[in-house]
Amino acid sequence: MREYSIMGLPFKEYPLKEASEYYRSLMRSPGMHLTSFISYNEILEIVDSKTYQKWFGAFEYIIxxxxxxxxxxxxxxxxxxxxxxxxxxxxxxxAGIYLLCDTKAHLDSLKQVLDRYSTIAENTFNIVGEDLYDEVNKEAIFNRINVECPVMVISTMTFDMQGHVMMEGRKLLSASVWLGLIPSVVENIKKGRHIWDISFKTKFEFRWRLERYHREHKNQLVKVNEKRKKS
Incomplete structure (x- = not known):
């Protein structure tokens, strides 16, 4: 297994089956969600399992x-x-960073956070705010968005257990369809690049989730190792 160190946090790249089970167990935990998670069944409609394993490193940052x-x-x-x-x-x-917000309100929140807490100029990013609930123009909106960069950052979106994009509890469209609307994103995945997410929650929740992540991560590693020994 290849090891990563992301912002000083350890992360391991698991075999496909174990990775899926691990993240699904986290998603079932009270108050827990992984905003970058897309179910592997949805992704496998686009890429094969070997390619999927290369980029499976979805991780949650909450600011x-x-x-x-x-x-x-x-x-x-x-x-x-x-x-x-x-x-x-x-x-x-x-790498270019692409920030996508589902509403103007979320876009404004994002810009306020960057303005106050980041010394990096706002024009470093491609920031787009769209009403993605617009069923009529949805495809045109996504086709217009160009993501030619190794890293894509999606803000204010979550994925449910079936890999559907959720916004404020409403199902938007399946992840496979969503990714299919952005060919360059699919190409990035095929090249083994990662898709990251920044979700905006409370600072307390950020700390709590990181702590819980480490606990769950450690417990899951123990369970996986025990299964291997028995088999």
Whole structure:
């Protein structure tokens, strides 16, 4: 297994079956979701399992739009360092970063967070805000979006257990269809590139989920190792 270190957090690339079971177990945990997760059944409609294993590294980062309004819980230095380090890591190989928001309100929140907590200029990114609930123009919207970069960052989107894109609890479209509307994203996946996500929640939830991630991650590793020994 190849090991990654992402923002100082250990991550291992699992075989396809174990990876799927692991992330599904996390998604069933109370209050837990992985916003970057797309079910492998959906992805396998586009790429084969070998290619999927190469890029399966979806990981959740949570930064809060409330951090600039909730003064009691704000740690400006840590928040700024975290965001800047995350963005620099994503851009380390001169990768473009694409930020997609489903509504103008989310776009405004994203820009406020970047403005307050990041020293990296806003024009570094391709930031697009669209009403993705627009059924009539949905395909045109996605076809117009050009993502020719190794790293794609999607904000304010989540995927359900079947790999459908969810926004505020509403099913938008299946992940396979969604990815199919953006050919360059599919090409990035085929080349083994990763798709990342930044989701905006509370800072407390960010800390709690990272801690829970580590606990669940460690427990799952123990369970996988025990199964291997028995077999």
């Amino acid at each position: 809060s739009p409330d951090m600039y309004s909730d003064k009691e819980s704000v740690d400006d230095v840590k928040a700024s360092d975290f965001l800047d380090n995350l963005l620099r890591e994503l851009m380390a190989s001169k």
